[in-house]
Amino acid sequence: xxxxxxxxxxxxxxxxxxxxxxxxxxxxxxxxxxxxxxxxxxxxxxxxxxxxxxxxxxxxxxxxxxxxxxxxxxxxxxxxxxxxxxxxxxxxxxxxxxxxxxxxxxxxxxxxxxxxxxxxxxxxxxxxxxxxxxxxxxxxxxxxxxxxxxxxxxxxxxxxxxxxxxxxxxxxxxxxxxxxxxxxxxxxxxxxxxxxxxxxxxxxxxxxxxxxxxxxxxxxxxxxxxxxxxxxxxxxxxxxxxxxxxxxxxxxxxxxxxxxxxxxxxxxxxxxxxxxxxxxxxxxxxxxxxxxxxxxxxxxxxxxxxxxxxxxxxxxxxxxxxxxxxxxxxxxxxxxxxxxxxxxxxxxxxxxxxxxxxxxxxxxxxxxxxxxxxxxxxxxxxxxx
Amino acid sequence: xxxxxxxxxxxxxxxxxxxxxxxxxxxxxxxxxxxxxxxxxxxxxxxxxxxxxxxxxxxxxxxxxxxxxxxxxxxxxxxxxxxxxxxxxxxxxxxxxxxxxxxxxxxxxxxxxxxxxxxxxxxxxxxxxxxxxxxxxxxxxxxxxxxxxxxxxxxxxxxxxxxxxxxxxxxxxxxxxxxxxxxxxxxxxxxxxxxxxxxxxxxxxxxxxxxxxxxxxxxxxxxxxxxxxxxxxxxxxxxxxxxxxxxxxxxxxxxxxxxxxxxxxxxxxxxxxxxxxxxxxxxxxxxxxxxxxxxxxxxxxxxxxxxxxxxxxxxxxxxxxxxxxxxxxxxxxxxxxxxxxxxxxxxxxxxxxxxxxxxxxxxxxxxxxxxxxxxxxxxxxxxxx
DNA sequence: CACTAGCGGAGAAACGTATCTTCGAGTGCC
DNA sequence: GGCACTCGAAGATACGTTTCTCCGCTAGTG
Numbered sequence: 001x002x003x004x005x006x007x008x009x010x011x012x013x014x015x016x017x018x019x020x021x022x023x024x025x026x027x028x029x030x031x032x033x034x035x036x037x038x039x040x041x042x043x044x045x046x047x048x049x050x051x052x053x054x055x056x057x058x059x060x061x062x063x064x065x066x067x068x069x070x071x072x073x074x075x076x077x078x079x080x081x082x083x084x085x086x087x088x089x090x091x092x093x094x095x096x097x098x099x100x101x102x103x104x105x106x107x108x109x110x111x112x113x114x115x116x117x118x119x120x121x122x123x124x125x126x127x128x129x130x131x132x133x134x135x136x137x138x139x140x141x142x143x144x145x146x147x148x149x150x151x152x153x154x155x156x157x158x159x160x161x162x163x164x165x166x167x168x169x170x171x172x173x174x175x176x177x178x179x180x181x182x183x184x185x186x187x188x189x190x191x192x193x194x195x196x197x198x199x200x201x202x203x204x205x206x207x208x209x210x211x212x213x214x215x216x217x218x219x220x221x222x223x224x225x226x227x228x229x230x231x232x233x234x235x236x237x238x239x240x241x242x243x244x245x246x247x248x249x250x251x252x253x254x255x256x257x258x259x260x261x262x263x264x265x266x267x268x269x270x271x272x273x274x275x276x277x278x279x280x281x282x283x284x285x286x287x288x289x290x291x292x293x294x295x296x297x298x299x300x301x302x303x304x305x306x307x308x309x310x311x312x313x314x315x316x317x318x319x320x321x322x323x324x325x326x327x328x329x330x331x332x333x334x335x336x337x338x339x340x341x342x343x344x345x346x347x348x349x350x351x352x353x354x355x356x357x358x359x360x361x362x363x364x365x366x367x368x369x370x371x372x373x374x375x376x377x378x379x380x381x382x383x384x385x
Numbered sequence: 386x387x388x389x390x391x392x393x394x395x396x397x398x399x400x401x402x403x404x405x406x407x408x409x410x411x412x413x414x415x416x417x418x419x420x421x422x423x424x425x426x427x428x429x430x431x432x433x434x435x436x437x438x439x440x441x442x443x444x445x446x447x448x449x450x451x452x453x454x455x456x457x458x459x460x461x462x463x464x465x466x467x468x469x470x471x472x473x474x475x476x477x478x479x480x481x482x483x484x485x486x487x488x489x490x491x492x493x494x495x496x497x498x499x500x501x502x503x504x505x506x507x508x509x510x511x512x513x514x515x516x517x518x519x520x521x522x523x524x525x526x527x528x529x530x531x532x533x534x535x536x537x538x539x540x541x542x543x544x545x546x547x548x549x550x551x552x553x554x555x556x557x558x559x560x561x562x563x564x565x566x567x568x569x570x571x572x573x574x575x576x577x578x579x580x581x582x583x584x585x586x587x588x589x590x591x592x593x594x595x596x597x598x599x600x601x602x603x604x605x606x607x608x609x610x611x612x613x614x615x616x617x618x619x620x621x622x623x624x625x626x627x628x629x630x631x632x633x634x635x636x637x638x639x640x641x642x643x644x645x646x647x648x649x650x651x652x653x654x655x656x657x658x659x660x661x662x663x664x665x666x667x668x669x670x671x672x673x674x675x676x677x678x679x680x681x682x683x684x685x686x687x688x689x690x691x692x693x694x695x696x697x698x699x700x701x702x703x704x705x706x707x708x709x710x711x712x713x714x715x716x717x718x719x720x721x722x723x724x725x726x727x728x729x730x731x732x733x734x735x736x737x738x739x740x741x742x743x744x745x746x747x748x749x750x751x752x753x754x755x756x757x758x759x760x761x762x763x764x765x766x767x768x769x770x
Numbered sequence: 771c772a773c774t775a776g777c778g779g780a781g782a783a784a785c786g787t788a789t790c791t792t793c794g795a796g797t798g799c800c
Numbered sequence: 801g802g803c804a805c806t807c808g809a810a811g812a813t814a815c816g817t818t819t820c821t822c823c824g825c826t827a828g829t830g
Contacts, residue, residue: 020542022816033780038818045819046777065542068520069463070816072454073785079518080505085494102487109470109506118515120465121494121504130503133464135453157405157450268683295680298653407786418810423788430789431807455786458815 021062030058041066072135081112081321082131082139083119084150098264099292100310101142104164107314108140115322124150138162138321143208144170162321164313165209166354174320175354178308180210183359184217184260187288187306190361191258195369196286198227200249200256202266204236211236214262230256236263246273250285258286258367267296267303267366287366302364312357320355406447415443426451457520466497466706467516467524468504469535483649484677485695486527489549492699493525500707509535523547523706528593529555547706549698550594551739559705560739563693565595568744569602569645572673572691575746576643580754581671583612585634585641587651589621596621599647615641621648631658635670643671643752652681652688652751672751687749697742705740 027037032055039045040055072078083105109119120134124141131150138160144151146168154161160173167175191199201218204211215231222229230252234245246269249259259270267289271281279285281301288304289296296303412422417440424430425440457463468490494504505519509526516535523545529536531553539546545558552560576584586603589596600616607614615637619630631654634644644655652674656666664670666686673689674681681688 023818024816034817035781035819036779039779042818045779048778051778063542065517067458067816068518069454069457069461070785071518071818072520073452073458073787074816074818076454076785078454079515113508113515116514116518118519119506121506123498129501130464130498132450133453133456133501134503135457157448268680272683295653298657300685408788409786419787420789420811421809424809427788430809433808436808452786455815456788458817459786459788461815 021064023064023066026055026059026062026064029062030055077325078135078137079117080120080134080136081117081318082122082134082136083108084122084124084139084141084144086142087123087125100264100308103292104142104310104314104317107311108318109314111315111318112322115319117318117322124148138173138325140164140317140321141167141172143210144168144172145207146170160321160324162317162324164317166213167352168207168209168212172352173324174352176313176317176320177209177354177356178313178359179356180213180359181217183306183308183361184214185221186359186361187260188218188221190304190363191260191286191288191367192225194258194282194286194367196256196258198230198254198256198258200259201229201231202242202245202249202259202261202263202270202289203231203233204262205233206236211262218260228254230254239265242266243269243272246270247276250274250277250279257284259288261287261289264289264291264293267291267299267305271299271303282366282369286369288361297364301366304364304367305362307360307362309357309360316355316357406449408449408451411440411444411447411449414447415440462710463520463522464502465505465519465521466502466703467507467519467521468493469507469509469524469526469529471527472508472510485649485693488677489527489695489699489702492696493703494699496700496703497707500704502703502707509533523558523710525549525702525706526552526557528595529553529557530592531555545706545709547702547709549702551598552737553592553594553597557737558709559737561698561702561705562594562739562741563698563744564741565598565744566602568691568693568746569599570606571744571746572645573603573606575689575748576645576671576673576752577610579643579667579671579752581641581643583615583639583641583643585644586614586616587627587630587634587644587646587648587655587674588616588618589647590618591621596647603645613639615639624650627651628654628657631655632661635659635662635664642669644673646672646674649674649676649678652676652684652690656684656688667751667754671754673746682749686751689749689752690747692745692747694742694745701740701742 023034023037027034030037032040032051036045036047036051037055037059040047040052041059043052068078085101085105105119112119117137119140120136122130122134122139124144136159139154139162141148141151141161141163143165144163144167148167148170151161151163151167151170151172155171155173163172163175164177165175166177188199201215203215203218215233218231219229221227230249232245232249234241236242242263242265246261246266249256250270250273261267261270267287270285270287270289274281274285274287281287281303288306290306290308292307292310293305296305408419408422412419415422417425417436420430421432421436422440422444425432425437426444428437453463470486470490490504497504502522504525505521507515507519507524509529521544524539524547526533526536526546526548528550529548529552533552533555536546536548536552536555536557540556540558548557548560549562550560551562573584586600588600588603600618603616604614606612615634617630617634619626621627627648627650631646631651634641635655635658646652646655652672655670655672655674659666659670659672666672666688673691675691675693677692677695678690681690
């Protein structure tokens with residue numbers, strides 16, 4: 001192969017670098033043009049199979065790997081999806097703090113990979129140093145607070161955004177959430193039927209959708225049935241505060257005879273607090289908490305939990321986002337969709353489309369007065385996927 | 386501003402697209418050249434502060450965001466680090482399966498973000514569809530199996546690779562691991578001192594470093610002290626198999642009077658199995674397991690755990706990787722380092738540099754015969770960061 | 771035989787940035 | 801007054817693809 005075989009000849013032959021083979025090298029080695037190589041590898045042009053396979057073979061032999069950066073620059077697609085993860089305080093993230101986020105992120109990653117996308121974990125804080133340096137095709141936002149500036153900016157800059165959790169006051173492409181109101185009402189009814197007279201709530205102080213909707217549903221229910229609300233709120237991200245709040249709740253003069261805890265560790269904390277006060281569960285105190293952890297199947301007694309089905313949510317969020325990404329033909333033309341980001345082609349300025357996913361109440365001994373108390377913990381349920 | 390102000394004039398004025406402002410638009414609006422804009426924003430050239438601030442102001446006004454793809458193509462750096470996550474079977478990932486991985490990934494993410502990098506979650510399976518489409522500056526590999534083809538290919542293609550877990554037989558830039566042998570020996574000694582006569586092991590069937598080194602250390606210890614090995618192995622990724630294996634171990638005729646379980650759920654499973662066989666812990670059976678979960682502080686009795694300190698590991702792995710990335714000047718020149726990937730500039734072909742991190746044994750009631758048995762679970766330890 | 775269709779493929783223009791090189795204008799110095 | 805030197809900034813090129821446009825050729829068709 002002579003130096004003249006170097007297609008387009010722009011590269012100076014003097015300092016011919018010994019780096020990774022580019023598409024030009026493949027073209028030269030196969031004796032075809034760059035166009036043909038690109039078409040052959042991407043299955044795009046009209047080429048006889050013989051040329052296709054020959055080019056592919058040469059590319060394989062040279063160990064050719066197309067440059068993702070160049071492809072992204074040219075096509076405008078990176079195959080990357082941002083996963084925004086709430087960051088409490090300084091460094092640490094929710095991400096894996098609660099089983100819900102962990103499962104959700106796992107399902108989202110899996111769904112994205114299945115469709116050829118990869119997830120980039122990014123902090124919800126507006127550190128533009130990192131955000132600005134990454135070409136994202138879209139973003140999944142977990143439970144954005146009201147008026148999230150990050151979401152607003154992303155949306156404004158044309159990046160599709162799908163949120164887990166109904167967004168408070170910021171525009172998104174779409175959102176997915178559980179029907180938190182129905183879930184809470186279902187639990188309260190369940191506890192009432194089990195004989196609860198005064199149901200307490202362990203809730204959080206933050207303004208995310210989950211906490212807000214759940215608390216409002218509880219207060220509404222109290223107003224409806226004429227019960228005085230009995231609740232304690234604490235910063236959910238503080239692992240120590242939960243135990244204190246559980247203790248406070250059971251120490252109140254108007255002590256509830258049933259409690260629903262909104263957060264994962266509440267079951268353990270409430271159980272411990274009940275022991276300290278000599279309360280038997282479920283005889284003196286009915287217990288339910290929202291959790292994805294299966295440790296509550298093995299506690300003494302096993303605790304009834306509400307599962308938000310995070311896997312379903314994560315999968316749905318990602319699929320919705322990728323649908324939006326691939327629906328936008330961000331290629332040629334005037335592309336009005338860039339100025340008025342896609343709302344699934346819904347005309348007008350209606351609210352973004354939302355999807356409500358069902359929850360599941362896993363009833364165990366802690367919320368049943370006349371349950372057959374199983375001293376031996378039941379066999380581990382088959383790991384549902 | 387006239388159409389002629391369009392610098393370089395390559396863009397056809399007829400279909401002047403209304404898309405995001407590029408560096409050219411900023412240059413035109415500020416009345417300077419592209420070079421000046423680039424230098425002003427990146428703080429690179431020699432410019433008076435007045436020009437700098439003016440350009441920055443114009444860029445801000447136009448909402449200019451540099452294209453990450455173009456920057457990556459030009460500089461060769463994407464700011465992206467791959468996080469390889471083992472995938473058992475089909476879709477699901479370890480990722481968050483065990484608390485160890487979750488904590489490790491969280492710390493790694495945080496450390497990367499702190500240095501201006503973001504993590505991309507990628508499967509360990511060789512699905513090139515995804516891997517090839519992403520420009521990575523480096524990769525973190527969690528516990529690669531022997532002869533991992535993925536690691537080999539990454540390394541060969543010049544991407545720095547740092548592994549969590551000493552790599553069996555594939556070249557990496559660097560690796561970080563716990564001193565598993567010392568940890569296991571420490572536990573066995575600890576159990577011996579507590580009065581154990583026959584110590585059993587609950588181990589895994591996979592070939593990862595952790596399982597292998599730990600099992601070998603156990604067998605070596607048995608040979609040294611003259612105890613017949615008593616162990617059961619099971620596929621660690623199968624949540625149901627652990628309980629069965631725990632049961633098998635305690636059902637053996639040569640039942641051990643102390644057990645160390647290598648995996649997170651083993652403590653719960655062993656405790657349940659012990660109950661089924663009427664064995665009291667720690668009186669009839671001493672128990673230790675490797676876990677990062679603090680649920681073992683609240684079990685009945687609390688269980689002694691070995692912590693691998695995943696946060697430290699994750700932070701170290703990422704810092705090592707970024708050091709390697711930024712140490713390589715993959716810019717101009719012949720760049721021999723591309724052909725012989727960096728080993729921290731260590732001459733010759735010695736083994737890649739490894740770092741051993743200490744573990745921590747958290748001693749609780751389950752491994753102490755004469756412990757003051759605390760019926761009431763102790764207060765939750767302050768969440769160590 | 772002339773004309774059209776379709777096939778196989780080449781050329782070159784982007785994509786948007788960073789950076790190397792060059793270049794003019796001012797300034798102090800001998 | 802010429803010369804070297806620095807400052808400030810512009811020009812041009814390269815990064816490695818994808819893709820739009822176009823061209824030659826062959827075979828079928830009237």
